[in-house]
Amino acid sequence: xxKIFSVHPDNPQPRRIEEIKTALSDGxxxxxxxxxxxxxxxxxxxxxxxxxxxxxxQLANDKPLxxxxxxxxNVATYANVSDTAYRIMKHLIPGPYTFLLPATKLVPRLxxxxxxxxxxxxxxxxxxxxxxxSALGNPIIxxxxxxxPDETNNGILGVEEEQILSRVELFDRLEGLVDVIVDTxxxxxxxxxxxxxxTGEEPMMIRQGLGWERAAAWV
Numbered sequence: 311x312x313k314i315f316s317v318h319p320d321n322p323q324p325r326r327i328e329e330i331k332t333a334l335s336d337g338x339x340x341x342x343x344x345x346x347x348x349x350x351x352x353x354x355x356x357x358x359x360x361x362x363x364x365x366x367x368q369l370a371n372d373k374p375l376x377x378x379x380x381x382x383x384n385v386a387t388y389a390n391v392s393d394t395a396y397r398i399m400k401h402l403i404p405g406p407y408t409f410l411l412p413a414t415k416l417v418p419r420l421x422x423x424x425x426x427x428x429x430x431x432x433x434x435x436x437x438x439x440x441x442x443x444s445a446l447g448n449p450i451i452x453x454x455x456x457x458x459p460d461e462t463n464n465g466i467l468g469v470e471e472e473q474i475l476s477r478v479e480l481f482d483r484l485e486g487l488v489d490v491i492v493d494t495x496x497x498x499x500x501x502x503x504x505x506x507x508x509t510g511e512e513p514m515m516i517r518q519g520l521g522w523e524r525a526a527a528w529v
Contacts (some may be wrong), residue, residue: 312341313484317492319343322441331445333490340490341365341455341481344378346406346503346520348480350488351378351451351458360420363451366487374423375429376408380443380449385409385431388417388449395508398528403508404435405521410507421451428509438494456479456500474500 312334315503317326322366337356342349350366352359354377364371382399389411391399399409413422413429422429432452434440443450475483477497485491504525505517513529515522 312465312481312488312491312494314371314481314485314491316493316495317438319496320437322438327438327441327445330442330492332489333527334359334446334450338489339366339487340492341484341488342438342442342492343436343494343498344432344439344452345404345434345497348455348498348500349452350455350484351453353446354418354421354449354451357420360418360451363367363453364420369453371420372424374428374430375421375485376432376452377421377431378434378439378443378452381433383511384443385411385433385449388414389429389431390414394511394513398506398508399433401528402521402525403433404440405433406435406501406503407523408503408517409503409514410505410509412509426509430505432459432503438492442492444471445465454515455484455498467489474498 315326315330334353339352339358339359339362342351350363352363379436382403407432410428410430413427414522417429481491502519504522506525506529507514507516515525515529
């Protein structure tokens, strides 16, 4: 059964942040809000936790996982950022954008695209996420917590269709699969991030989500 931490969305309590950080460092998987959707995540460097996240979402190992970084300079630690990519990202972060970038050696193979050696990175505009990133000192995996309406199959949920759930319903659905639930009182959003592919010479928008109009001015 997951432990629920009540955290103020605008002024996160340092003690709560430290408790969640300790759990993540110990390999916990958490359900938490972002500036787009609720996400399932863990410490980027906790291999067993990353494997659990994949199992919960039924994601094959060749399906890359997005993760959160705390700043543009932090992104540059985990991805090779071209001058063009830097200019675009500088104008858009923090915000609801996922950037596909060439991964550095610090990105675990279990997270990146094995064929393209790329990774998806976000810098969220969400106080709790940023405080957790600062406390943990590592990026945090961020994959949508939107799950299908089907019943669990041996404790694992399928991914055929999504269902709109309230915060309480989402917590009830996932409390047996995650270790930590971060409760800020925010209801789930079902608006996804805009995805920008910055791996090539020309940037491309490959998914229109929140803030896509703003991104379109730079792509």
